[in-house]
Amino acid sequence: MTRFQVITVGRDVQAAERAEAEDFRRAMSERGTLVVNVLSSPGSGKTSLLAATVDQFPASLRCGVLVGDIATDRDARRLASHVPVVQLTTGGACHLEFPLIAAGWRALGEPSLDFLFLENIGNLVCPASHDLGEHLRILLLSTTEGDDKPAKYPKAFRTSHAMVISKIDLLPHVPFDVERAIADARTVREDLRAFPVSVRPPQGLDRWCAYLLEQRERLLNGALCRPNR
Amino acid sequence: MTRFQVITVGRDVQAAERAEAEDFRRAMSERGTLVVNVLSSPGSGKTSLLAATVDQFPASLRCGVLVGDIATDRDARRLASHVPVVQLTTGGACHLEFPLIAAGWRALGEPSLDFLFLENIGNLVCPASHDLGEHLRILLLSTTEGDDKPAKYPKAFRTSHAMVISKIDLLPHVPFDVERAIADARTVREDLRAFPVSVRPPQGLDRWCAYLLEQRERLLNGALCRPNR
Numbered sequence A, B: 001m002t003r004f005q006v007i008t009v010g011r012d013v014q015a016a017e018r019a020e021a022e023d024f025r026r027a028m029s030e031r032g033t034l035v036v037n038v039l040s041s042p043g044s045g046k047t048s049l050l051a052a053t054v055d056q057f058p059a060s061l062r063c064g065v066l067v068g069d070i071a072t073d074r075d076a077r078r079l080a081s082h083v084p085v086v087q088l089t090t091g092g093a094c095h096l097e098f099p100l101i102a103a104g105w106r107a108l109g110e111p112s113l114d115f116l117f118l119e120n121i122g123n124l125v126c127p128a129s130h131d132l133g134e135h136l137r138i139l140l141l142s143t144t145e146g147d148d149k150p151a152k153y154p155k156a157f158r159t160s161h162a163m164v165i166s167k168i169d170l171l172p173h174v175p176f177d178v179e180r181a182i183a184d185a186r187t188v189r190e191d192l193r194a195f196p197v198s199v200r201p202p203q204g205l206d207r208w209c210a211y212l213l214e215q216r217e218r219l220l221n222g223a224l225c226r227p228n229r
Helices: A015-031 A046-056 A074-079 A098-107 A154-158 A168-173 A178-188 A205-220 B015-031 B046-056 B074-079 B098-107 B154-158 B168-173 B178-188 B205-220
Strands: A034-040 A063-069 A085-089 A115-122 A136-142 A162-166 A193-196 B034-040 B063-069 B085-089 B115-122 B136-142 B162-166 B193-196
Touching: A015 A034, A015 A098, A034 A046, A034 A205, A046 A063, A046 A074, A046 A115, A046 A162, A046 A205, A063 A074, A063 A098, A074 A085, A085 A098, A154 A178, A162 A178, A168 B168, A178 A193, A193 A205, B015 B034, B015 B098, B034 B046, B034 B205, B046 B063, B046 B074, B046 B115, B046 B162, B046 B205, B063 B074, B063 B098, B074 B085, B085 B098, B154 B178, B162 B178, B178 B193, B193 B205
Parallel strands: A034 A115, A034 A136, A063 A085, A063 A115, A136 A162, A162 A193, B034 B115, B034 B136, B063 B085, B063 B115, B136 B162, B162 B193
Antiparallel strands: none
16 A cells, blocks of 8 residues: 655645734724624524524614525525625535635625624534634534533634523423533633523523623723634 | 745545545455444434444344544443444544544454444534545434535535434424425435434334344345445
8 A cells, every 4th residue: 555755844824814814803803893703513503693693782783794604505595684694605615714704705895894793614623723803703502412512622612702502492302411511611711601592482692692792892992802722 | 915826736635545445345344344434513413323223233233333533532431331432532633534443443453343333523524525434424414403404514415325313302392394304415415315313212213223234234245335425
């Protein structure tokens, strides 16, 4: 069996992309737009949460969504009755990268927004390694996925500021202990905020939306720290 | 902003690995061991399904499991009371690759088995691109993930022989239409077999296990086709 030689090239291939993401973040800070990158497994409820969040927000707030999928525009069509949205389709790739965000932002018309949400590809692994120029990284963990997931997917939890525990309406039917999940996640990131939430029926959305509004206030006051990776 | 030149290298970097996987599949065919690669999102129930499957099998059948995770040995500890198991830990990587299977197989002691199950990393994207030397690729879709997922993750569905629809005990509580999910999956792969299943309480496991036994009979009779990717 042929074995190829291992060649190691030392250049950081993501450096240029990270610098562009950093420029984008700075520009959005100056515009007062909080950029929120939302990560989760497939089917944890990212699209439903975003629709419920913008519906819950005061009507005066201006929001936009760039939604990523490997194929189809199903999520964008679901969101389009709630918020201006652009579908980003990766054609196979398992995560969003910054150039697609930049293209999506142009396609959205570069509007003046209070919140720009980036709904990532459903994948708890690879998206954690890519800076999309966001201020805030949010991870959804559905109660149906099991409370043992945080330590099994450490990078996604370690690089997120807050965890939304979604589908708490199903708690009576699934073996999921909210406190255990939070404790497990905090072994990975001690200061992780946690928001147990259900969209149908609505539960916990007030507290979740208050958190987002508070983070935007901090952005406007220059008190939002750089992402800590 | 510096832009690096795009350099395209034409060599198929997976060719050597695929050839090794092919050799492994042939060797396992000769031993009469059916190798089953199990894919799904995090928390769809791969570990629970495998434990229930080996419990349901006739006691005379010899099974083994190689279980992949990014971090922790939680899944192996869950399985160890049901079946001989080796935990494969990728240390960050989002999918299993063949060299880790070969190492796990050696760590298991290369026993004579009727079934060798490979529980992949919880990820519906990247694992679809890697041949682990399996005869059969199985995809789990949980009823809590939504019936709109197949066309959104086409490669995982297109390269799988059968789909297990897991957690059907939750159907009264979630907006999931089994027939719609199957129809959607069959737009991607027309001949995909479908097995609606619940582990707690047990539902549909008889039919699922009969399918596996039938596939092993086909292997012994030389009637199992090569994976069709």
